[in-house]
Amino acid sequence: MKVVMVSSGFKECLDAEEVANAMKNGAMRFDPFLKTDVIPMVDGGEGFVKAIMKVKKGELIHKEVIGPVGDKVLSYYGIFTEGNKRIAVIEMAAVAGLKMVPSDQRNPLKTSTYGVGELIMAALDMEVDKILIGCGDSGTSDGGAGMAQALGVRFLNDNQRIIKVRGGEDLLKVASIDTTCLDKRLQNISIEVACNWTNVLCGDKGVARVFGPQKGAAPEEVEKLSDALEHYAALIEDAMSINVRYIPGSGASGGLGTGLLAFANAKLFPRFDLIMHFIQIEEKIASADLVITAEGSLDAQTPNGKIPCEVARIAKKYSIPVIAIAGTVGKGAELNYKTGIDAFSSIIQKPVTLEQAMFKASKWIGDSVESILRQVTIGLKMADRKERVFAYGKKVGQV
Template sequence: MKVVMIPSGFKECLDADEVVAAMTAGAKRYDPFIQTEQVPMIDGGEGFAKAIVKIKKGELIYKKITGPTGKKIISHYGLYVEGDKRTAVIEMAAAAGLKLVPRDARNPLKTTTYGVGELIRDALHLGVDQMIIGCGDSGTSDGGAGMAQALGVRFLNERKEEIHIAGGEDLLRVHSIDLTHLDPRLKDIPIDVACNWNNVLCGENGVAKVFGPQKGATPDQVQSLSAALQHYAGLIQKMTGMDVRCLPGSGASGGLGAGLIAFANATLHPRFDLIMKFIQMEKKIAGADLVITAEGSIDFQTPQGKIPCEVARIAKKYGIPVVAITGTIGQGAELNYAAGIDAYSSIIQKPATLEKAIYKAPQWIEESVECILRQVTIGLKIAHKQIGARKGAS
């Protein structure tokens, strides 16, 4: 039996490399000689820049920037050379990710993407020929206004005074947008963005209502944030002629997708369309007997472009069963059956604190994979017994 393991990272716990290492250890506990193949996946979130740089044999550039809460942090972006082109790989999570926001300070009304703009600006200073930006695992919902401000965009109040965008709530104070000081180099640099294509900026399925609670917003704050982003979209349309409210991917990373379209001349892509250019996953899936995938949480959002269901979508083309393991099983998880996941289970088998679950995650992932393979073997034995009985009866 050949088992291909294609996990995402467990947000704020383990990156994809660490998850796949634990999965492999669990498979080897079951059978030291089992044939396995590892494909740690990236989705534009945590680990995106490091993974691309590793594949392309590039380097990481470290930079002191403004973090999502306004405090200075050390962040990074990737740089690789291919042919005569220098490409910067920017990971928004490394500048404005949820992991960078202390749990007691999680309020998307008060977190900023300013640091993302600082990374883009630094890459421009290096004279890169193109950029790839990964959107995912954000701790912000400022519509990319902070990023835009770092690149020269001025947000003005009714008195034509510039407003510092420290979070999504500040968008309601903006009366007009001044683009005269926007970095002109952005017009000449292709920027491709890997994002969740299903995320939109505004409306009932807008980013504030869908993801605001995950970032610490209360119901009242969700409503305020939703109104702020709606107002912001109207200003963008007035200044640029673009209606970003419901564009695919516009809501990625708390609306950073919209900001990148409006101010950075960027092109948004379904993240797997872009990422698959770097990771050759389909060929490996096609040769598997079983695929095991993983993500920190499985719920109603997973079929909307998350790694487990993207993996399952490809596996179904070849009739290969897919099992998913997860930390949390959330509301609507059963929708994943229709999306191609044949079975899923949590690695957490008994009540545990978050701290303990994070500490124990590698061990529990190992145990979960070992258990899955034992269950698969039981199924195979039953199937063989039934086939033998049918042959004997005939």
């Protein structure tokens, strides 16, 4: 039996490679000689840059930039060469991710993507030919306005004075947008963005209402943020004749997708489709007898482009069973059965606090994989016994 294990990160707990190692440990406890292929996978969020650099043997470059709450933070981006082109890779989670926002300051009305723009500028200074940006695990909802300011965009009030947008709520103070000082180099470079294709900027399913509460916004703050992003969309339409409200991916990372589309001449892509170009996994999945995948949370949002369901869709092309494990199993998790996941379970073994669960996560991931493999082996033994009984009965003329 060959088992392919595809891991993603457990947000604010373990990155994809750490989850992969834990899964591998569990499999080896079951059988040290088991044929396995372990693939740490990223969806544009935490670990995106390092995963691409590992595959492409690129260079990691550290840079101090402005973090989501206005403090200086040490972030990074990567550069690798493909053919005769230099490609920079930026991960918004490494500069404005939720884990970079202190728990007592989590309010998307007041967090900024300014540092993302600084990393883009740093990449431009390195004279790269293309920039790949991963959108995921964000702690911001400023529509990418912070990033835009770092690129040279100016937001003006009614008196045509520059406003410093340092969070989603500041968008309500903006009367117009001036792009005359936008860095001209952006016109001559390709920027591709790996994002959640189902996220849109505005409306009932807009990023403020869907993800605002996860980033610390109270109900009244969610509505204020929704109004601010609608106002922002109207300003962009006036300035650039682009209706960004419902463009697929426009709501990615608190609307960073919108900012990249409108101001950085970027192209948005479903994150898994773009990432598959750099991390090839289909051939490995196709060779498996069983696929086990892992995700921090499995719920109604998982089918919308998250790794377990994308892995399951590939596996089902080859009629390979898929089992998913998760830190938490949330509302609507049963929808994942329709995507090709055959079974799923939580790694949690007993009632614990969140902090305790995070501390135990690595061990419990390994325990879950070992348990799955033992249960699968029981099934195989039952099937083998049934086949032998059938063959015996046929031999003696009973069937």
